[in-house]
Amino acid sequence: MLGLTKKDFTMFIVVIVMVALAPFLLNPFPQGSSLAQMFNAGYPDLMQRFVIFGILVIGFNILFGLTGYLSFGHAAFLGVGSYSAVWMFKLLGMNVIPGILLSMVVAGIFALAIGYVSLRRSGIYFSILTLAFAQMSYNLAYSVLGNPASNFNLTNGETGLQLLLTDPRILGQSTTPDGSLPVTNFFGIAMRDSYDLRMGDWLFTFNAGYYLCGVIMLISFYISIRIFRSPFGMMLRAVKSNQQRMNYTGLNTKPYTLAAFVISGIYAGLAGGLLSSMDPLAGAERMHWTASGEIVIMAILGGVGTLIGPILGAGFNEYFKNILSKINDSVLHQWLGFLPDGIEDFLVTIIHPFVGKGWHLTLGLLFMIVIIFLPGGLVQGGQKLGRKISGRSRRDAAKAAEQSKSAAE
Amino acid sequence: MGILEVKNVNKRFGGLQALGDVNLSIAEHSVHAIIGPNGAGKSTLLNCLVGKLMPDTGSVLFDGQSVLGRKPYQINQMGISRVFQTPEIFGDLSVLENMMIPCFAKRDGSFGLNAMTNMLDDREIVERAEHMLEEMNMADKRHMHSASLSRGDKRRLEIGMCLSQEPRLLLLDEPTAGMARADTNNTIDLLKQIKDKRDITIVIIEHDMHVVFSLAERITVLAQGTALVEDTPDKIKGHPKVREAYLGETQAA
Numbered sequence: 001m002l003g004l005t006k007k008d009f010t011m012f013i014v015v016i017v018m019v020a021l022a023p024f025l026l027n028p029f030p031q032g033s034s035l036a037q038m039f040n041a042g043y044p045d046l047m048q049r050f051v052i053f054g055i056l057v058i059g060f061n062i063l064f065g066l067t068g069y070l071s072f073g074h075a076a077f078l079g080v081g082s083y084s085a086v087w088m089f090k091l092l093g094m095n096v097i098p099g100i101l102l103s104m105v106v107a108g109i110f111a112l113a114i115g116y117v118s119l120r121r122s123g124i125y126f127s128i129l130t131l132a133f134a135q136m137s138y139n140l141a142y143s144v145l146g147n148p149a150s151n152f153n154l155t156n157g158e159t160g161l162q163l164l165l166t167d168p169r170i171l172g173q174s175t176t177p178d179g180s181l182p183v184t185n186f187f188g189i190a191m192r193d194s195y196d197l198r199m200g201d202w203l204f205t206f207n208a209g210y211y212l213c214g215v216i217m218l219i220s221f222y223i224s225i226r227i228f229r230s231p232f233g234m235m236l237r238a239v240k241s242n243q244q245r246m247n248y249t250g251l252n253t254k255p256y257t258l259a260a261f262v263i264s265g266i267y268a269g270l271a272g273g274l275l276s277s278m279d280p281l282a283g284a285e286r287m288h289w290t291a292s293g294e295i296v297i298m299a300i301l302g303g304v305g306t307l308i309g310p311i312l313g314a315g316f317n318e319y320f321k322n323i324l325s326k327i328n329d330s331v332l333h334q335w336l337g338f339l340p341d342g343i344e345d346f347l348v349t350i351i352h353p354f355v356g357k358g359w360h361l362t363l364g365l366l367f368m369i370v371i372i373f374l375p376g377g378l379v380q381g382g383q384k385l386g387r388k389i390s391g392r393s394r395r396d397a398a399k400a401a402e403q404s405k406s407a408a409e
Numbered sequence: 410m411g412i413l414e415v416k417n418v419n420k421r422f423g424g425l426q427a428l429g430d431v432n433l434s435i436a437e438h439s440v441h442a443i444i445g446p447n448g449a450g451k452s453t454l455l456n457c458l459v460g461k462l463m464p465d466t467g468s469v470l471f472d473g474q475s476v477l478g479r480k481p482y483q484i485n486q487m488g489i490s491r492v493f494q495t496p497e498i499f500g501d502l503s504v505l506e507n508m509m510i511p512c513f514a515k516r517d518g519s520f521g522l523n524a525m526t527n528m529l530d531d532r533e534i535v536e537r538a539e540h541m542l543e544e545m546n547m548a549d550k551r552h553m554h555s556a557s558l559s560r561g562d563k564r565r566l567e568i569g570m571c572l573s574q575e576p577r578l579l580l581l582d583e584p585t586a587g588m589a590r591a592d593t594n595n596t597i598d599l600l601k602q603i604k605d606k607r608d609i610t611i612v613i614i615e616h617d618m619h620v621v622f623s624l625a626e627r628i629t630v631l632a633q634g635t636a637l638v639e640d641t642p643d644k645i646k647g648h649p650k651v652r653e654a655y656l657g658e659t660q661a662a
Binding site: 230247251256 | 493497510515521524526574
């Protein structure tokens with residue numbers, strides 16, 4: 001179906017259902033409860049980040065997972081995409097589609113240029129070259145091309161590129177009738193429009209922007225499945241496996257790796273364009289090398305070279321980042337209030353560095369645990385779990401059969 | 410004129426003259442062995458033929474066209490396939506996928522961006538690959554991870570991958586190195602079969618005299634970077650210069 005094998009199609013359907021029902025799945029606790037405050041993730045801003053970073057890592061996985069070329073500068077394409085989209089909102093109008101398209105085109109061209117140079121080397125040298133290009137882009141965006149006083153202010157420096165009431169927006173309106181900034185929309189549907197569904201104590205939010213991003217992520221995911229199963233995808237895996245044999249089999253590896261690099265750059269640009277579409281503000285920090293590192297971490301967390309891994313990795317990372325940074329000392333005191341005062345204070349002191357502003361620390365530990373025990377990422381964890389369950393059920397079935405046999409005797 | 414003409418090829422690595430004025434002419438449809446002691450320049454010569462190394466001077470003509478300055482993949486597309494000393498296969502891929510890749514390379518050239526079709530839907534390629542696997546007696550292993558094959562099977566797979574491109578010239582770099590006797594004999598039989606069935610020229614670099622004398626129709630002896638003699642196996646066996654430079658050494662050892 002849809003050109004997919006049965007197994008891939010089932011997985012695709014599962015992802016569609018998960019994306020469609022995310023507002024329910026991510027809000028398991030009733031509104032107002034303390035658990036909801038901490039662990040509910042079903043609000044538009046975070047759900048948008050789940051799917052947008054999903055797109056980013058799906059694209060990154062086409063390069064890293066298939067060809068084994070570890071790009072350490074993918075955030076550059078994310079940033080370029082973000083800036084492109086915001087410029088479209090400033091110049092053309094607030095419909096997100098032209099912005100998203102431009103962000104893909106510009107990121108693609110950018111990836112072509114950076115990839116052409118970086119792919120002359122492989123392994124660690126390739127990683128360093130992409131890192132260098134990304135840091136150059138970051139510095140260009142942060143200062144050189146972003147001086148608000150100059151006539152050529154492409155990125156608006158450290159403030160970030162934002163919409164102004166004086167922007168032309170030739171196909172739209174510079175300001176709304178009531179004198180405020182217009183909002184991003186998809187043919188009239190504002191991205192921030194939400195529909196709230198109340199069911200008893202529960203509150204579920206359905207956000208237009210989230211569903212737009214979700215649909216785009218599903219399309220991206222579908223394309224990535226097709227690439228993985230195509231002759232092109234097989235050639236990319238061959239590049240990872242043995243470049244020497246590739247060359248002596250009459251295949252030119254360079255265009256293959258470059259095509260993979262550009263495709264994953266376009267994915268990153270798309271993600272950047274969507275980030276700007278949800279919140280029309282683009283800053284240079286999106287291109288910082290730590291942002292590139294986070295992409296690598298998300299890919300490895302989920303499972304490199306697997307289809308569903310990138311989505312899991314992006315979700316895991318964003319979710320824990322979010323809840324860990326929300327836990328502060330007063331929350332801890334509230335949780336541990338049942339303990340005697342001395343012990344309570346002691347425990348809060350111990351946990352304090354791992355939560356709130358220290359979320360990096362916990363996420364780092366989680367990352368280490370996953371890498372050490374599940375080198376294949378969360379996907380490998382899922383497979384192990386599945387095998388355990390099916391193994392147990394098979395044993396149970398065997399036992400039951402034996403029992404019925406002995407009973408019959 | 411032979412299918413492969415090597416004329417006055419010189420190659421120098423720093424102070425070492427690896428190849429000095431090597432001349433070689435390989436007749437079409439023949440099995441030609443290149444033998445010589447360690448360090449004689451056999452591998453250097455081979456690398457000059459496939460584009461891995463560029464000779465300092467001299468010319469290498471394949472079917473009347475120069476191969477010098479071309480990249481390995483371009484030389485392969487001209488019709489020269491190479492089998493390596495240690496089998497070079499795609500270890501992360503299945504046996505069938507390994508065999509499909511050269512079929513794609515043969516049909517679609519050095520680059521193809523068909524990213525939206527399922528590779529298993531390409532019946533022409535799959536059938537060709539499966540046919541080749543059957544010929545190599547590996548059809549039952551098609552879904553195996555190729556890294557888990559035995560050494561002998563890896564060698565068969567690699568030779569099969571080269572043959573599926575229908576090359577005009579097959580270069581083998583010590584195809585039986587590190588193999589047990591039984592595997593060596595299997596490889597000899599396989600190569601004999603290939604020769605009988607196909608319109609192909611084979612150049613083989615080999616240490617094992619058993620292999621050389623069971624296969625070769627002509628032999629070139631390389632020593633210290635120069636081609637000492639070139640003759641039929643029978644004449645080579647009794648050639649005094651060869652005994653001195655090569656066989657004498659191995660006999661003494």
